[in-house]
Amino acid sequence: MADLSEFRKVYDKGFLVETDLPHSPFDLFENWFKAAAESGTYEANAMTLATATANGYPRARVVLLKSYDENGFVFFTNYESAKGRALAENPQVCLAFFWEEQERQVIIEGVAEKTSREVTHTYFQSRPRESQLGAWASPQSSEATREELIQKLEQLNEMYPNEIPTPEHWGGYVVKPTKIEFWQGRPSRLHDRIVFENENGSWKRYRVAP
């Protein structure tokens, strides 16, 4: 068995004090996201998205956060993928970010809804041509050979010499948060964890044990 017991670090790059915190978790998320991005984190917007089917089978994978505001956290994907099928059965999701440089984690629990077609269309049309063709060519999460995918990509490239239409099977989800937890690594494993929980439209804040 591979022994990883010596893989351990002391976390001492920051702390979370209630009196310093903004009232809105979105303001704190913005501060933390900017700190991660500005410190050169590779894909600071990469987040783990966990879904569960109606029968409770979980699956987690990384997707990219493409926008956020008080309405929620937006990512784009194939609606017919494994995650798309899980979300059609059960919209409850969890998002997790780990920003190594700051020794920080953010966990967002919430409900995913499809974005409007307008939001999807605007984003799809802003993507590079190769990514647009890829979205059309890939039956995401279904069995496919590399040759089939390349052939499909070439056919699509010829079929759409100019603008590429936005596929119906592809689009955004906005995760509307019910709970957002901010975790800051601290020495002696006494990490700081502050939870913001939405109660009837206003955010309640409390500390939980590490």
Ligand SMILES: Cc1cc2nc3c(=O)[nH]c(=O)nc-3n(C[C@H](O)[C@H](O)[C@H](O)COP(=O)(O)O)c2cc1C
């Ligand atoms: C850094 C990174 C970013 C990714 N971004 C996305 C994304 O924004 N949307 C997406 O559908 N898949 C993205 N993927 C691929 C997913 O992790 C996953 O393989 C794919 O969505 C299929 O997942 P599913 O079969 O569980 O639906 C990304 C993977 C990595 C490693």
